[in-house]
Amino acid sequence: MVATITTVAFLGLDARTVEVQVQLAAGVPGFVIVGLPDKAVGESRERVRAALTSIGLALPPRRITVNLSPADLPKEGSHYDLPIALALLAAMGVADAESLSEHLAVGELGLDGRIAPVPGVLLAALHAAEKGLGLICPAAQGSEAGWAGRTAVVAAPDLIALVNHLRGTSPLPPPPPGLAEPPRPVPDLRQVKGQESARRALEIAAAGGHNLLMIGPPGAGKSLMAACLPGILPELTAAEALEASMVASVAGTLDGGRIARSRPFRAPHHSASMAALVGGGLKARPGEVSLAHLGVLFLDELPEFQRAVLDSLRQPLETGTVMVARANAHVTYPARVQLVAAMNPCRCGHLGDPALACARAPRCAADYQARVSGPLLDRIDLHVEVAALSAADLVLPPPAEGSAEVAARVKAARDVQTARYRDAGIRTNAEADGDWLDTAARPDKAGQALLAQAAATMHMSARGYGRVLRVARTIADLAGAETVGRSHVAEALGYRRQPPRN
Template identity: 75%
Template structure:
């Protein structure tokens, strides 16, 4: 008899159907797993053997073959333990093989028979919902699985409890969907003294999801400004929260099934590798740019990152996704991020200050800033100089306007963009292109004349020209203006910086 149990293989954010087939045939005792399984899957036979032994069951002294079909699809991860064990138990006659056909199973087995969490359960639940099947998963991930539509979920603590439920002798409680968290509050903009230009640029960046680069000396408040950004961004919608949670589920970061409405904020250290930033590795996992999907990727000390690592962000910033190509896998991860970067003007950080600047200025600044390529700078919409803060500024009382007031204006601007979403096909102004860009961001005659003059003087690229229009549209939205005027174009141009030339 051949028993069949359904499970999934993860390929990026896609869950592909896999059938676990178990055959017990006469012959010398042997336990084989075939079907392009990696080391973690091959080791599952030892975990399954120990888990069955903990239940008081022994493997039959026959030739046991587990086939993971389709055989040409790579199988990775420990979530195959549970379907392998169920297929084996069905072949042994311990449970009903026909009953298992209505379920998709995922989960890792402990040696004592417990079913422990494994990454990707949310994707498996969504796949089960599409297949109109139920999901069998670890108890600790039942609340995560319940976010996927109305899919029936069996969240079992161990194999014994699961078998008792399938036989009808003891029912497992139905899990509840995980909590929706609002996110931990961050710093308030009232903590930032002075820096009115930088705060205005931060507001524009938040309103249109534009990329932002802050350049200033050490201690000027660049990192503090960046950490204030999540507080002024609107919460994720229900659909967006599910998108973000799918990435976190694959990465194994979704704890207790709790889904957050707060936008992701990722701030990797400048020693991060290319695989850490864009994704990859031996078992392809999403990188920081995907973990920040629909949120903020903050790169502090931008020139200290390896140049090749920074340039690997050029395609994701343009397309909103990462295509990771490896010899054994080719997967895509979403990467619609808002890049916020900070850097010093030179290595010593005090360019322009005669008392503190090094003797190599201004060549020191040219060498330091050239570590960031022109094409990457061209993809950053807003460039703002962050001036040093004096002791007199720090002694001033907190500003009257803080995060709450700025967040209200940002929310109003985003609401205007949402009203146009159906016509333009993108969530924010940062994604305007083609006909939608022409329709909503074309300035009036005076604005167009100023833009053409500036484009010639600043030698703007086609990308730079387009990004000026997008920023001007966001500034107009913040002002509640129906059209884009000269004043909006002028402010957008003031935040544009020419890429350094060799």
């Protein structure tokens, strides 16, 4: 007899159907798993054996063969424990094989029969709903699976409770509905004194989803302003929240099944490796740029990152995706992020201050800033100088406008963009391209003349030219203007910086 149950294999955010087949045959007793299992899947034998023993069952003295089909698809992770155990129980006649065939199962087994959480339950639930199957998952992740909305979820705390549920002797209650995660507390812009030009650049970046680079001495408030950014960004829509949570689910960071409506904010240390930043490693896990999908990726001390690591961001910033290539698989993760970076003007950080600057100025500044490649800088829309604060600035009262007032203007500008790009699948001006950019951001005659003159003078690349247009369109949206004018173009050009020539 062969008993089967469905589970999934994860390739990025793509869930592939895997059929777990268990056969009990005459012969020398043994337990073998085939179908390209990794070490974690191979160790399922011992976990399943111990879990069955804990509920008073012993493996039959027969040859047990577990096949994970399709056999040429690599199988990774401990979530195969539960489907293997259930298919084995069906083959032994303990569970109803016909009932199990209508479910998709994921979960890791403890030696005492408990069902432990595993990454990717939300993706598994969405895949089960697409295939018209129910989902069997750990009790701790029932709320997470419930966000799929179109599939019956059985959330079991342990194997014995699940067996009793499947036999109809003690049905399990439906999992509680998932809750939205409360907004994370973030600093208010009222804490930022002075820095009017940087505050303006931060508002433009938030309104259009533009990348931003702040350059200034230590203690000028760069990190504080970056931390204020989530407080002025609009909340994720329901569809965006689900999209961002799918990445968190695969990474195993979706805490308690709570989906956040606040935009992600990731701030990796400058010692981060390439795999940590863009994804990869032995199992091709998502990196920081994917965990920040639809949110903010903040890179403090930008030149201190390894140059190769920074340059690995060039493609994700352009395409909004990361493809991790391995010999046996190509895994794609979403990476539509807003990059915010901060850096000192030189290694000592006090360029331009005769009292504090080092003896190598200004040569040290050129060497330090050259650690960031020109092509990466060309992908950053807004470059703003953040001046050092004086004692007079520090004793000033808090500014009249805080995050709430700025967030209202940002939301109004985002609403305009949502209406403008409704049929194009574009969220913000920063994503506009091709005909949509030419139509929405075409300046008036005076603006076109100024932009053409600046493009020749500043030796702009085609990418830089398009990014100036996008920023100008956002400035016009904040001003409530239908057409991009000369003043909008002039302000956008003020934020453009020529990349250093290495």
